[in-house]
Amino acid sequence: MELSIASLASNLLAPTILFFILGLIAAFARSDLSIPVGAAKIMSIYLLLAIGFKGGAAVAKSGIDAQLVASLGAGMVLSFILPFVAYVLLRNLTKLDAMNAAAVAGHYGSISIVTFVTAVSLLEARGISSEGYLVAVAAVMEVPAIISALWIAARSGGAAAIDSALIRHILGNGSIVLLVGSFVIGGLTGEAGLEDLHPFIVVPFTGVLALFLLDMGLSAGRSLMENRKDITAGLLVFGCIMPVIGSFFGLGMAALIGLSSGGAFLMMVLSASASYIAVPAAMRLALPEAKPGIYLSLALGVTFPFNLTLGMPLYFLMSGWV
Template sequence: MAETILGLAAQNLLSPIILFFALGLGAALVRSDLSVPEAAAKALSIYLLFAIGFKGGVSVNGHGIDAGLLMSLLAGLVLSFAIPFAAFGLLRVMTSLSTIDAAAVAGHYGSISIVTFVAATSVLQSQGMASEGYLVAVAAVMEAPAILSALWLASRASSDGTGQSGRNSGLWREIMLNGSIVLLVGSFVIGFLSGPKGLAEIESFIVAPFKGVLCLFLLDMGLVAGRGLRASAKELRPGLIGFGILMPMIGSVAGLAAASLIGLSTGGTVLLMTLSASASYIAVPAAMRVALPEANPSIYLTMSLGITFPFNLTIGIPLYLSIAQAIGG
């Protein structure tokens, strides 16, 4: 299996999406003035969320709503709720973070990175492997539950036990109306309603250009990650770096167990492992700004985007694919 993992990792490292991420990361670390305008980066993000959601909805339209879909949604909810508790316990053992900071970081690891999910989908396509299209819906439901777990963990730091109840008036709006969630879910519903006929009408826009747009988006992600690493290097002690690598592997094992219980295909297992192994850098940071403003964003953003995201892109996804193939055949 080790040779397979190394072979897939080498193949993945030479893919355009990884190389563009590396270009952005390197440019930021050497202080190049290369940048992607904020408006363009936002447009790239909107395109990717729209395309992912729409194609997922079309896939469910063709597949139909069945027990597999419902069980996968339930598994996603449970994983998103549960993983932050494992992450929090590991952080308390491996680092000296405060309860608030540990809870904020843990919430990121229970939620998901949609771009890591897309990268895993691209790897599956390059390997000629199919997967359940409804896993896009699973990704959507895994965004928010981890935030609730993080808030419960953070509430233990307050002397009265009520924690953040006084400041949560805007939290649910921040979670449920977060732009990425609204666009992903909305596009999914539209794709489901319009079906294959709707996809045929816009296929030239959301299928052929997809990987090119993803390359540009990952160039920007590399720039953001590099700037974060450069600015927050003093925060990244060995325990935090170790956590950022170990926690994805623990999450992937939880995803593997859930996928085996549900009976997902090998490709679907890879995607659920990837979702469980990824860490949010969009929805959860936005919610943490409202719910836990005292938590240090230089820690949780750098952890999710600067350590775990590159690990998953370069090593994690090939590892998850090799394990799923070894178990599923």
Template sequence: MQSILDPAILFFAFGIFAGMIKSNLDIPPQLSRFLSLYLLMALGLKGGFALAHSGLTPQIVSSLGCAILLAVLVPALGYQLLKRFINHYDAAAIAATYGSVSAVTFITAVQYLENHHLTYGGHMAAAMALMESPAIIMAVIFANTLRKKSASGSPHPTSLSKVLHESLTDGAQLLLLGSMVVGIISGESGKAAMQPFSGDLFKGMLAFFLLDMGLMAARKLPEIKGQSPWIIVYAVVTPLCHAALALGLACLLKLPAGDASLLMVLAASASYIAVPAVLRYTIPEANPSLYLGMSLGITFPLNIFLGIPLYIAIAHQVIGVGS
């Protein structure tokens, strides 16, 4: 209940309400873009400052390796399951959407941990960046394989090198990684200098952005009406399964509870910005309203309201608060 009463979460709920009653409340796209870039820059700085303090340890390497493994396993398993029930191109696109990550879900989880004075590794921002691209690359491989098997007249296979280049040079991802480098180089003095920007403003900016996300979520939910009920089940159940997989790997590698929590959040999240934007031209055969409606209309709200506190509580219960 305490997490739901957080102002940022309440603004998200208010955005959903405003969208459902078809209010003309709207956040200009340019402002929404600025807010997302601000959050990524502030998160990158926080991660960089933390890495400057801790250095690169075997535990950090284990966390990053676990993140990459999840980024490969989740879309691979998702595609094998989904293609049994729906169009194979849609299956590839949905698998990529759920195999990638939601930066805003991650940022909200970080804020939750800080509000409850629970420790986590700043390097987990790098883990988020590493988990962004593998799912897109795998989806392109799936789609290209399907095109080779299909009849003539289908779109030409997408260049994997082009997708890889665009994934690695995406502006938002570069900003996150660049901010981390700045934080590592500037260290404690940089942290003190940037505190008013990356610390004091963060909570209010997150609340404003979640208001916009609530509006978007309410408007995307109707797009999945009339779809297979298996789609709804997938959007609700598989995030829990992905989080459980992440927890199992975290326990196996003996990661701290805070890092395990964020791995669970990342595994359970689904992209609704970067990946759908790429999928529109890499897999035009797939239905955008399907994978975007699922990730933004169902999974994102569930994670914000219920998933984040659940994953964090389970991780700290299983692994231990003091770990």
């Protein structure tokens, strides 16, 4: 990949990213612009189905090999380790108590599937190939981070427990079920299945993503404004530094297992992102005394915009090192 200011600007000025910025601006301007909840839900279902199916079809074409298994293992290791890194940073950069720091840290070992989908879209727009099975890596990077966060909370005296209800909630998360299920279906039907669904899965994908990111920009901006009193300067710094640190971990893993530069970029994006769907739901169950206004606003209102506007262009440039 060419390392240049031009390539960075090209990423930042992608239509999908600009629609996200438009949503942010509208939220900060207190505009009444909104996307109906039902429409946003349908778009998220579509994006998960499309990215999962295309990933499964790519695996069917290339086959299962040792690198796929290594990538899954690398994803699980990253998901387990990164919350500990995040916790140490939080305790040094902020005044959060141990329980809230643990709750926040868990979000940074997990992933943002929307950030991942946007990254895949950017690669496709540039005609850059990547390992399709990284969709499966995204799916396995939810649970280890939650386990790490709850272990940290337990060691610090917080009331955290991993019980059967929590496990069922995590494994039954709709996003994970749809992503994994469509990945399996794509793998079973292969290129023929992708050809059948091409007009539905491939052609409208970028347009739907642009509209969905407009809604995400609105949500991120409004969440940040509603909870701005809880987001201190230290948390803002953490929300921008931790993704970059996570991306270096992802880059190291990508180099270790021999991913392509496109695959390295996606692994970095996974390691840099923060969950705002699965982990917040798990934290509400396991750590009800932790403040959602902090961990949700930080993941959605700080790290998500950072990754989409500045982070991904940076990771794209760094992935050329592989």
